[in-house]
Amino acid sequence: MSSFPHRWANLRSGIVTLYCSLAALLLFASTAAHAIPVYARQTGSACADCHAGAYGGGGNGPNLTPYGMRFKLNGYTDTDGNGGKIPLAAQLIETHTAPARGESTMNLTEADLYLAGRLTDQVGGYVKVEADHVGHNTYNTKLRNVDLRFVARELKLGGKDLTLGVSVNNSPSFDDPIAVLPAATNLGPPGGQGPTGTFLKQSSANAPAYRVIGATVYGLYDSDWYGEVGTYNSLPTSTQERLGYSISGDPGTLSDTGYFRFAYMKDLKRQFFSVGVVGLTTRRQLQRSGPADKLTDLGYDLTYQFLGNRENIVQLSYVNILEKRRYGSTPPDPGTPGFTALPRGALHDETLSVTYTFRQSYGLQLAHLESNGTRDAVRFGPYGNPDTTANLLSVFWAPFGKDDSVTAMANLKIAATWFRFTRFNGATNNIFGAAPGVSTTRPADLNAFLVSASLAF
Amino acid sequence: MTKLPLGLSAAALVLGWALAALPAHATDAAAGSDVFKSECAECHSNREGRNKKGPSLFGIVGRKAATLPDYQYSDALRGRSDWVWTPEKLRSYLSQPANQANPGTKMKYDGLTDAKDLDDLISYLGTLH
Numbered sequence: 348m349s350s351f352p353h354r355w356a357n358l359r360s361g362i363v364t365l366y367c368s369l370a371a372l373l374l375f376a377s378t379a380a381h382a383i384p385v386y387a388r389q390t391g392s393a394c395a396d397c398h399a400g401a402y403g404g405g406g407n408g409p410n411l412t413p414y415g416m417r418f419k420l421n422g423y424t425d426t427d428g429n430g431g432k433i434p435l436a437a438q439l440i441e442t443h444t445a446p447a448r449g450e451s452t453m454n455l456t457e458a459d460l461y462l463a464g465r466l467t468d469q470v471g472g473y474v475k476v477e478a479d480h481v482g483h484n485t486y487n488t489k490l491r492n493v494d495l496r497f498v499a500r501e502l503k504l505g506g507k508d509l510t511l512g513v514s515v516n517n518s519p520s521f522d523d524p525i526a527v528l529p530a531a532t533n534l535g536p537p538g539g540q541g542p543t544g545t546f547l548k549q550s551s552a553n554a555p556a557y558r559v560i561g562a563t564v565y566g567l568y569d570s571d572w573y574g575e576v577g578t579y580n581s582l583p584t585s586t587q588e589r590l591g592y593s594i595s596g597d598p599g600t601l602s603d604t605g606y607f608r609f610a611y612m613k614d615l616k617r618q619f620f621s622v623g624v625v626g627l628t629t630r631r632q633l634q635r636s637g638p639a640d641k642l643t644d645l646g647y648d649l650t651y652q653f654l655g656n657r658e659n660i661v662q663l664s665y666v667n668i669l670e671k672r673r674y675g676s677t678p679p680d681p682g683t684p685g686f687t688a689l690p691r692g693a694l695h696d697e698t699l700s701v702t703y704t705f706r707q708s709y710g711l712q713l714a715h716l717e718s719n720g721t722r723d724a725v726r727f728g729p730y731g732n733p734d735t736t737a738n739l740l741s742v743f744w745a746p747f748g749k750d751d752s753v754t755a756m757a758n759l760k761i762a763a764t765w766f767r768f769t770r771f772n773g774a775t776n777n778i779f780g781a782a783p784g785v786s787t788t789r790p791a792d793l794n795a796f797l798v799s800a801s802l803a804f
Numbered sequence: 805m806t807k808l809p810l811g812l813s814a815a816a817l818v819l820g821w822a823l824a825a826l827p828a829h830a831t832d833a834a835a836g837s838d839v840f841k842s843e844c845a846e847c848h849s850n851r852e853g854r855n856k857k858g859p860s861l862f863g864i865v866g867r868k869a870a871t872l873p874d875y876q877y878s879d880a881l882r883g884r885s886d887w888v889w890t891p892e893k894l895r896s897y898l899s900q901p902a903n904q905a906n907p908g909t910k911m912k913y914d915g916l917t918d919a920k921d922l923d924d925l926i927s928y929l930g931t932l933h
Contacts, residue, residue: 391856396846414846427855428876616842656838657845750849 384758384803385436386418387748389464391427394748394758395707399652399660401748402760402801407712407741408532410662410702412654413614416524420567422498422512423464423471434464438803447794456480456799459491470497489591491557493517507569514563518556519579519606520547522563525621527650527664527700528608530556534698534714534739544718545670545696546598547627547644555579555598558587563606573623575608584635599633610648619652625668638675645669646696660704670694680725688725694733695719707749714739729780732773736790740765757804767794836928839921847911850932858911864889865930880908891926898922 387394395401397415411419418425426432440457462474472495478486498512520528529548544551563577581601584594610623625646630639646668653661672692680686700714716737724731743762747754768790771778777787840850840861847858854860859875869887870877884906887893899922902911916922 391849391854392846396856412846425857427857429855429874654842656841750845750851750854 384756385432385434385461385464386423388756389427389432389434390418390425391429393750393752395657395750398748399662399702399704399707400710400743400745400760401707401752402743402745402758402803403748407534407714407739407764408700408702409526410704411524411526412652413612413619416526416612419522419526420498420510420512420524420565420573421471421500422469422496423473424466424468424496424498426465432464434462434466436461436463436803438801440799440801442797442799445796448792454480458486469499470495472496487591489557490517492521493560494522496522504568508567509569510567512565514565514575514577515560516563517558517560518549519559519561519577519627520608520625521556522565523575523608523625524567524573525610525612525623525648525650527648527666528625528646529666529668529696529698532698532700534700534716545644545646545668545694546629546631546642547625547646547668547670548696553596553598553633555581555601557590558582558592558596558598559601561604561606565608571611571613573608573610573612575606577606579604579606579629597633597635599631600635600639602630602632602639604629617653617655619650619654621648621650623648632675640675641673643671645671658706660702660707662700662702662704664698664700666696666698668696670696678725683724686724689721689723692721692723692726694721708745710741710743710745712739712741712743727772730773734770734773735768736770737766737768740767757802759803760801761799762801763796763798765794765796767791831923831927833924833927833931835921836924836926839916839925840928843916843921843925861929861932863933865891865894865926865932878908878910880906881910891930894926894929895922898925 384394386392386397393401394403397403397412397418399410399412403409409415438457438459438461439455441454442456443451443453445451456479458478460476462476463472465471472493474493474495475491476488477491478488481487494514494516496512496514498510500510502509502511514522516522518530521530523531526532529550533549544554546554548554549556559579559581561577561579563575565573565575567573579601581598582590584597587597588594604627606627608623608625610621612621612623613619625644625648627642627644629642631642632639646666648664648666650662650664652663653659670693672694674688674690674692677687677690680688695718697717698714700712702710702712704710716739718733718735720727720733722731727733741762741764743760745758745760746752748758769775771790771793772780774790776789778790779788781787844861847856848861849856850861852860852862853874855872855875859872859877867889869884869889870881897905898913898916900915902909902913902915916925
């Protein structure tokens with residue numbers, strides 16, 4: 348074990364830069380909206396009908412209202428009855444980033460194009476193409492979320508309403524109606540910041556998001572009971588590259604992959620609550636060949652919303668995902684002869700989020716994120732401890748997007764987000780295991796403060 | 805038995821008649837606005853000429869059913885050419901599931917069972933003109 352501090356000390360400087368860059372990138376991702384004016388134009392509704400915040404969430408997530416959940420469940424096909432709406436929208440995000448370490452920057456960090464909405468009464472979708480600023484006035488264009496749906500409504504089972512649908516998508520749990528699972532919220536670190544994070548967590552290293560394609564069948568029974576099952580396969584690395592993603596994040600070859608989601612959701616008009624479970628199991632060959640790791644994610648989530656007359660909205664969510672891993676190989680510890688990695692392990696992600704929205708224009712979100720895992724000196728350097736703890740605080744102002752707004756054609760959000768780490772690699776100081784006498788890195792050195800202006804039209 | 809003075813008896817009679825004439829609770833359009841926001845506003849706008857998934861409710865009280873020119877009503881509602889959205893009709897319609905009140909309607913609504921909320925809502929709808 349003693350070999351790790353020395354090896355990490357050599358890499359420390361580069362790693363700090365890398366992690367700080369990752370933190371900023373993930374925060375940019377977390378500020379991206381899921382909502383788009385094309386849906387408002389299609390339905391005649393305001394953005395604030397489907398989202399607590401009038402910009403499509405406003406917080407770091409879509410913050411869907413029960414009405415927004417139904418719109419998603421109905422395959423994005425609801426309409427005001429008038430056709431002729433162009434299913435295109437765009438978004439620009441300008442961001443000032445002030446990392447705890449490094450220089451502050453101000454850039455047009457993201458430009459997005461959305462192809463979304465209703466194709467027929469039963470077919471609709473959401474496709475986002477995103478151009479991310481990667482420095483030196485260069486942008487990397489990538490295909491982000493895809494969620495294409497076929498839906499059959501007005502069905503009856505035992506005298507109760509039944510909706511059945513199929514979703515073809517590229518990110519497990521993005522299509523979830525309650526939209527608090529990791530892929531739907533984009534809450535980002537800490538999983539993606541360290542060597543760990545459950546497979547379901549979008550920000551984890553080698554996560555499936557955007558790099559897989561799958562299909563799920565879902566149903567909503569009696570307005571309250573939601574069920575979904577499906578499977579996914581990873582895209583070839585050459586396809587991932589063409590879609591804008593580097594091979595280093597490849598989730599590997601996936602086989603025997605199954606996904607399920609069940610939830611009870613109750614819309615009481617002035618309040619809403621839900622209880623759900625989610626699971627994903629797969630055999631993953633991270634190097635695309637050789638022994639496979641068996642990953643099994645099992646999680647549950649609880650949500651509550653106070654909606655009232657929409658003047659004061661409070662949304663609470665708690666997501667807890669446990670991942671069991673049975674590794675296909677147990678590599679030796681290069682620094683300690685005779686020691687090998689453990690054959691099994693567990694990872695655990697928890698996210699607690701509270702969002703308060705006033706008049707659907709002013710919002711405050713607090714989130715606490717924890718990742719824990721089985722100690723493994725070989726797999727998790729420098730201390731063999733993957734535990735990470737972080738917090739997010741975000742405030743926003745979204746002046747448009749409501750029924751009485753001057754325009755339904757465009758929307759605007761000004762947001763400030765502060766992301767802070769209190770534990771990283773299981774440590775609260777010297778998180779990269781710097782050798783004695785060398786300056787150390789604290790978790791707070793990964794913190795970042797961002798101010799962004801988002802414009803959608 | 806003690807007889808009440810005539811004046812007092814008359815006053816009690818008038819007061820009793822007045823109280824009996826009042827509804828069980830006073831309607832409150834301001835409270836109805838809140839009911840509208842939580843029960844109706846996702847599908848219906850209160851603004852003139854703005855339709856959502858459902859038609860605008862501006863001027864709904866007293867309007868004949870299915871008569872907004874720029875909204876595509878269901879056949880079920882277009883067939884109710886004799887319906888006028890009077891307060892009584894609205895009370896009857898909204899107090900039960902929409903597909904029970906008018907089978908075949910596009911409207912998805914389970915009904916508003918709280919009598920005060922319903923009265924307040926109808927009172928508020930009456931202000932939209």
